[in-house]
Amino acid sequence: MNITIAGAGAMGSRFGLMLHQAGHKVILVDGWADHVKAIQKNGLQANFNGEEFVAKLPIYLQNEVEPTLSSDLIILFTKAMQLETMLTDIQPLIKEHTNVLCLLNGIGHEEIIEKYVPKEHIMIGNTMWTAGMEGPGRVKLFGNGTVALKNLVSDSKAKQAADHIVEILNSAGLNAQYSENILHAIYKKACVNGTMNGLCTILLSNMADFGDTTPAHTIVERIVSEFAAVAKYENVDLNVEETVDYIEKNCYNRDTIGLHHPSMYQDLNEHNRLTEIDYINGAVVRKGQKYGVQTPYCSFLTELVHCKEQILGAK
Amino acid sequence: MNITIAGAGAMGSRFGLMLHQAGHKVILVDGWADHVKAIQKNGLQANFNGEEFVAKLPIYLQNEVEPTLSSDLIILFTKAMQLETMLTDIQPLIKEHTNVLCLLNGIGHEEIIEKYVPKEHIMIGNTMWTAGMEGPGRVKLFGNGTVALKNLVSDSKAKQAADHIVEILNSAGLNAQYSENILHAIYKKACVNGTMNGLCTILLSNMADFGDTTPAHTIVERIVSEFAAVAKYENVDLNVEETVDYIEKNCYNRDTIGLHHPSMYQDLNEHNRLTEIDYINGAVVRKGQKYGVQTPYCSFLTELVHCKEQILGAK
Numbered sequence: 001m002n003i004t005i006a007g008a009g010a011m012g013s014r015f016g017l018m019l020h021q022a023g024h025k026v027i028l029v030d031g032w033a034d035h036v037k038a039i040q041k042n043g044l045q046a047n048f049n050g051e052e053f054v055a056k057l058p059i060y061l062q063n064e065v066e067p068t069l070s071s072d073l074i075i076l077f078t079k080a081m082q083l084e085t086m087l088t089d090i091q092p093l094i095k096e097h098t099n100v101l102c103l104l105n106g107i108g109h110e111e112i113i114e115k116y117v118p119k120e121h122i123m124i125g126n127t128m129w130t131a132g133m134e135g136p137g138r139v140k141l142f143g144n145g146t147v148a149l150k151n152l153v154s155d156s157k158a159k160q161a162a163d164h165i166v167e168i169l170n171s172a173g174l175n176a177q178y179s180e181n182i183l184h185a186i187y188k189k190a191c192v193n194g195t196m197n198g199l200c201t202i203l204l205s206n207m208a209d210f211g212d213t214t215p216a217h218t219i220v221e222r223i224v225s226e227f228a229a230v231a232k233y234e235n236v237d238l239n240v241e242e243t244v245d246y247i248e249k250n251c252y253n254r255d256t257i258g259l260h261h262p263s264m265y266q267d268l269n270e271h272n273r274l275t276e277i278d279y280i281n282g283a284v285v286r287k288g289q290k291y292g293v294q295t296p297y298c299s300f301l302t303e304l305v306h307c308k309e310q311i312l313g314a315k
Numbered sequence: 316m317n318i319t320i321a322g323a324g325a326m327g328s329r330f331g332l333m334l335h336q337a338g339h340k341v342i343l344v345d346g347w348a349d350h351v352k353a354i355q356k357n358g359l360q361a362n363f364n365g366e367e368f369v370a371k372l373p374i375y376l377q378n379e380v381e382p383t384l385s386s387d388l389i390i391l392f393t394k395a396m397q398l399e400t401m402l403t404d405i406q407p408l409i410k411e412h413t414n415v416l417c418l419l420n421g422i423g424h425e426e427i428i429e430k431y432v433p434k435e436h437i438m439i440g441n442t443m444w445t446a447g448m449e450g451p452g453r454v455k456l457f458g459n460g461t462v463a464l465k466n467l468v469s470d471s472k473a474k475q476a477a478d479h480i481v482e483i484l485n486s487a488g489l490n491a492q493y494s495e496n497i498l499h500a501i502y503k504k505a506c507v508n509g510t511m512n513g514l515c516t517i518l519l520s521n522m523a524d525f526g527d528t529t530p531a532h533t534i535v536e537r538i539v540s541e542f543a544a545v546a547k548y549e550n551v552d553l554n555v556e557e558t559v560d561y562i563e564k565n566c567y568n569r570d571t572i573g574l575h576h577p578s579m580y581q582d583l584n585e586h587n588r589l590t591e592i593d594y595i596n597g598a599v600v601r602k603g604q605k606y607g608v609q610t611p612y613c614s615f616l617t618e619l620v621h622c623k624e625q626i627l628g629a630k
Contacts, residue, residue: 199622202517202619203517203619203622203623203626204626205622205626209626210622210626212625213621213622213625213626214621214625215617215618215621215622216622218618219615219618219619222611222614222615294611296537296609296611296612297611297615299537300537300611300612300615300616301615302530303530303533303534304517304518304530304534306528306529306530307514307518307520307525307528307530307531307534308518310527310528310529311518311519311520311524311525311528
């Protein structure tokens with residue numbers, strides 16, 4: 001199978017490498033020139049569960065993809081704000097039969113993907129695999145994970161395609177499964193990011209310290225309620241109380257991840273990078289406008305994060 | 316006239332000193348022990364428009380006021396969060412005829428004062444005078460200012476009392492006037508504080524840098540709209556567009572005050588002190604609950620400031 005990894009950062013490299021090792025014909029596409037050059041020169045170097053691997057994988061700078069190439073499956077792994085540019089750049093690879101699997105964090109990406117890919121060929125999913133970038137052309141891949149996915153529209157042919165993608169991923173040991181409730185899982189994960197990411201970024205806090213504050217429970221409940229209110233319009237029944245409870249039990253635990261700063265905190269406060277807030281809380285605001293649902297907490301948090309990006313001159 | 320200054324910080328000391336110099340019988344009451352001791356020992360020391368003054372004014376620690384004392388007029392100048400304790404402590408001084416003038420920043424203080432003083436004896440106002448604290452017992456008083464005030468309830472006797480207080484203040488050169496629209500002025504000033512204070516505190520920004528961000532206009536408009544919505548229930552017609560315009564023209568000007576950090580920023584981020592947010596945006600939230608008005612932006616901002624106070628361990 002011809003597989004294109006669109007966005008070959010740490011996670012894209014993991015998927016690319018594992019699918020390549022399983023015998024699929026994988027090409028990588030990325031926008032980071034140094035990374036692309038390093039892989040073109042030395043191959044993709046990976047510390048894979050402690051062992052050193054080098055994979056000679058073809059990689060293209062995203063605005064230099066060859067129009068003669070074609071893909072049976074494109075797996076999207078860009079940062080959310082780079083998704084649209086990526087889709088524009090790889091448009092030549094998207095043929096009539098090409099299926100596109102979106103494994104980005106956040107919600108609402110289908111709104112963008114639909115502009116480039118027929119709905120029946122869009123698959124949405126998420127993954128629990130992890131991966132780290134060590135430098136241009138070098139990744140570190142440890143531990144285990146899973147993938148869950150589903151066709152975006154209910155359609156028997158799309159369902160067949162989704163099942164086939166599950167098989168392909170499993171042939172590479174990626175522990176994939178078809179999940180009827182994937183949108184629920186995506187929304188639940190987005191609730192974690194939609195609270196911890198923006199709030200810790202604005203408050204310059206780790207998750208546990210935020211969780212210890214008196215208003216934390218109310219704020220998290222208000223934000224999750226807004227996610228649930230828009231999710232309802234997509235036939236996702238997100239239980240607010242359960243989701244808040246899940247966030248509080250997992251994120252505030254000082255013995256596990258409680259003392260960590262979420263990725264958005266790191267992006268903005270440590271690396272002065274623009275955040276993905278528009279694809280988490282900002283997506284809820286847009287969906288709220290579409291469905292006629294008030295989302296003031298998500299609006300204000302999105303606005304505050306943008307203020308902070310601009311005050312800090314993030315890029 | 317027997318006048319008590321309840322809260323003899325910088326501004327209370329100014330009013331106390333000027334009224335004392337005009338021949339009124341002034342006593343000061345304050346909760347800061349070092350300040351009280353210094354004044355008891357050396358008098359109130361003031362740099363008053365460049366000249367050195369020492370005024371031998373009686374001052375009491377607020378929980379040691381003598382029950383035999385009585386006041387014709389009490390001027391409240393505490394920090395908002397110290398108001399209720401002050402009123403409890405000075406209760407012996409509040410006789411049947413005593414009028415109480417509230418010149419605190421923020422809104423909604425009457426809710427607390429009403430528990431200690433009959434409505435007909437409550438006067439509300441604001442002042443444009445400034446004053447600075449240089450240390451225990453020492454203040455610096457420069458420039459000019461004004462006072463505007465009004466009786467809280469419409470009542471001819473209360474109006475007479477307000478007029479009399481205006482006379483008293485003017486006898487001390489305090490440029491007071493009776494103002495039918497004082498509540499409008501108080502709300503307008505509260506809108507400035509209700510936007511600049513909390514937002515700059517959370518975003519670690521000066522006013523001009525915040526004003527330069529893309530979301531600034533929307534955020535300020537949303538917050539001012541919530542102030543206006545509750546003000547309407549108190550017969551105050553606060554024009555949202557005009558008020559937003561006033562804030563933008565005044566606070567973002569880099570040649571005047573734009574590069575300053577608002578007082579709340581200084582309180583929390585520089586001095587690790589608790590803020591007055593509950594008496595600005597928090598007061599709008601309580602009024603909103605009372606009148607059935609949604610105030611999500613004020614709620615969220617109040618909650619965020621409290622989170623930050625707690626994360627920083629402010630006292």
